[in-house]
Amino acid sequence: MIEIENLSHQIGGKPILSGIDLTLPTGGVTALIGPNGAGKSTLLKLISRHLSLQSGAVALDGVSLASIPADQLALKLATVSQEVGVASRLRIKDLVAFGRWPHTKGRPDKADHYVVDRTLQKFGLVDLQNRFLDEVSGGQRQRAFVAMAYAQDTDWLLLDEPLNNLDLVHARALMAELKRMALEDEKSIVIVLHDLNYAVAWADRIVGLRGGQLEMSGKVKTVATSEILSALYETKIEVEDTASGRRVWYYS
Amino acid sequence: MPGSLVARPKRFYLWTVLLLLTLSGVSIFVGVGTLVFSGLFTNPEALSLLLISRLPRTLAIILTGASLAVSGVIMQLLVRNRFVEPSTTGTSEAAMLGLLAVTLLAPQWSIFSKMLVASGASLLGIFGFLMLIRRLPPEQPLIIPLVGLIYAGILGAAATFVAYQTDLIQYLWIWITGEFSGVLAGRYELLWLAGALALLAYVAADQFTVAGLGREASLSLGLNYTQVLTLGVVTVALVASLVIVTVGMLPFIGLVVPNIVSRLMGDNLRESLPVVAGLGAGFVLVSDIIGRLVRYPYEIPASTVFGIVGAAIFLWMLLGRRSHA
Numbered sequence A: 001m002i003e004i005e006n007l008s009h010q011i012g013g014k015p016i017l018s019g020i021d022l023t024l025p026t027g028g029v030t031a032l033i034g035p036n037g038a039g040k041s042t043l044l045k046l047i048s049r050h051l052s053l054q055s056g057a058v059a060l061d062g063v064s065l066a067s068i069p070a071d072q073l074a075l076k077l078a079t080v081s082q083e084v085g086v087a088s089r090l091r092i093k094d095l096v097a098f099g100r101w102p103h104t105k106g107r108p109d110k111a112d113h114y115v116v117d118r119t120l121q122k123f124g125l126v127d128l129q130n131r132f133l134d135e136v137s138g139g140q141r142q143r144a145f146v147a148m149a150y151a152q153d154t155d156w157l158l159l160d161e162p163l164n165n166l167d168l169v170h171a172r173a174l175m176a177e178l179k180r181m182a183l184e185d186e187k188s189i190v191i192v193l194h195d196l197n198y199a200v201a202w203a204d205r206i207v208g209l210r211g212g213q214l215e216m217s218g219k220v221k222t223v224a225t226s227e228i229l230s231a232l233y234e235t236k237i238e239v240e241d242t243a244s245g246r247r248v249w250y251y252s
Numbered sequence B: 001m002p003g004s005l006v007a008r009p010k011r012f013y014l015w016t017v018l019l020l021l022t023l024s025g026v027s028i029f030v031g032v033g034t035l036v037f038s039g040l041f042t043n044p045e046a047l048s049l050l051l052i053s054r055l056p057r058t059l060a061i062i063l064t065g066a067s068l069a070v071s072g073v074i075m076q077l078l079v080r081n082r083f084v085e086p087s088t089t090g091t092s093e094a095a096m097l098g099l100l101a102v103t104l105l106a107p108q109w110s111i112f113s114k115m116l117v118a119s120g121a122s123l124l125g126i127f128g129f130l131m132l133i134r135r136l137p138p139e140q141p142l143i144i145p146l147v148g149l150i151y152a153g154i155l156g157a158a159a160t161f162v163a164y165q166t167d168l169i170q171y172l173w174i175w176i177t178g179e180f181s182g183v184l185a186g187r188y189e190l191l192w193l194a195g196a197l198a199l200l201a202y203v204a205a206d207q208f209t210v211a212g213l214g215r216e217a218s219l220s221l222g223l224n225y226t227q228v229l230t231l232g233v234v235t236v237a238l239v240a241s242l243v244i245v246t247v248g249m250l251p252f253i254g255l256v257v258p259n260i261v262s263r264l265m266g267d268n269l270r271e272s273l274p275v276v277a278g279l280g281a282g283f284v285l286v287s288d289i290i291g292r293l294v295r296y297p298y299e300i301p302a303s304t305v306f307g308i309v310g311a312a313i314f315l316w317m318l319l320g321r322r323s324h325a
């Protein structure tokens, strides 16, 4: 469980997040949504300690996040940032293998190689495994970084807009895999999404931010209504149930 | 660590070793005094020529080339830019300023203490550079080396000014021009320290590779990013100073070699660092041999020879770079 208490953050005197109180229960997929600039990435960076805490508190399973040593935290929580760099020329296979770093500290054994191979298969990267990061498409690179975090095998996985460069086949496959991880492997997943249809279709809970404030939080069934979502985005968002029993969201 | 299932770097290792052995052989047997292999066992003068001059010279070249190339690649990974190395970031110029200061204020200090002062100064130099580039847009990879070159130019001009005012221009000239004609047994041993630092970098190769993925990815993997950054910066500053103090500056080695190896093998340092070191040594060996042969029996400094080739390659890299640069 991640408990966020009265969390506020400023950059250059400008408030980015104000007074966030939020509990992310263990297990399931939580979608973090909201307009651009709402503070979603900032919130994720504060939880993953890429930014240091200014005021408020974040606790992981009852332990203050600030008191957990970095190498310990890397065994519990993995993050994929919104912007993945491209400066280095690593092979995709090596990148995924670095996901095992927190466990192996550079001495992988058979089990680690097995995890890496299985991860490459899971994310459809086997054919690309010997390609360099700067010689694949943006979507393939993004999948490789998610695969690295997956290989890290942590209880928590925080993903910042991982669907950004993915085509619908891979986007759907990633969401299905995350859902499966949550159900079968009892992982807890927090994912920033900008496509409402994905959020409603795959998440268990939705957290909505706007202008640095927590607007809504709850089970998909209760918060995914036309009124609540229209208010969050200040845009008319309509919902329609199709003949096959699916809910579709219209906002274009 | 990763990728150890595949034996793909073996081919590169083999070529690097062959290249180094050949070039070292040539370097040992080329020179003003004649040295033939068979003579080593019958002629005591030949043996002492080997031990006092030729072998130290060859070793000094190998240590210099290897450690410069290694510190270049470290800097490139930490700054996440392909075009930085000690001579394009003010590191070497800051070291020279430090050397000037200690030559003026405490000329009686040992060479080792002077080297430490130079290292301190070049650390400050790197720190200043890192501060300067903090706010530069990462999507404009050419701005960083341009700013670095201007920064290096300013520090270099300051050094020239001070040296001119204090009649130390000759010293400055010696530090700027890296060459190996003065290397004799007893005069190059500081370079072993540079070699040891390159070895230390190999021990921490995985850490540097992870750091090359950027701060956030490093933190997510639990890497102590600040510690790795500090280790890298100290290594680069020490190597730059050690080399300047013993043989003088050799620009572009740390730039050209890592870029070639990165093209061939990628940036996984656990695999590529031996080749980076070997190729760095190889390039300096070739430059030194050419410098010895072109105007035989006179010598052209290795840094001049490589400076011409290196500057051309650097320009070609800048202009011909593709989107990933």
Ligand SMILES: Nc1ncnc2c1ncn2[C@@H]1O[C@H](COP(=O)(O)OP(=O)(O)O)[C@@H](O)[C@H]1O
Pocket: A011, A012, A016, A034, A035, A036, A037, A038, A039, A040, A041, A042, A043
């Ligand atoms: N380094 C920064 N400097 C200044 N402002 C920033 C910085 N990072 C984010 N912001 C601002 O903080 C707000 C929230 O950003 P972010 O968390 O990235 O939003 P989201 O991920 O929801 O789109 C935005 O208004 C953005 O402009």
Ligand SMILES: [Mg+2]
Pocket: A040, A041, A042, A082, A160
């Ligand atoms: Mg964002």
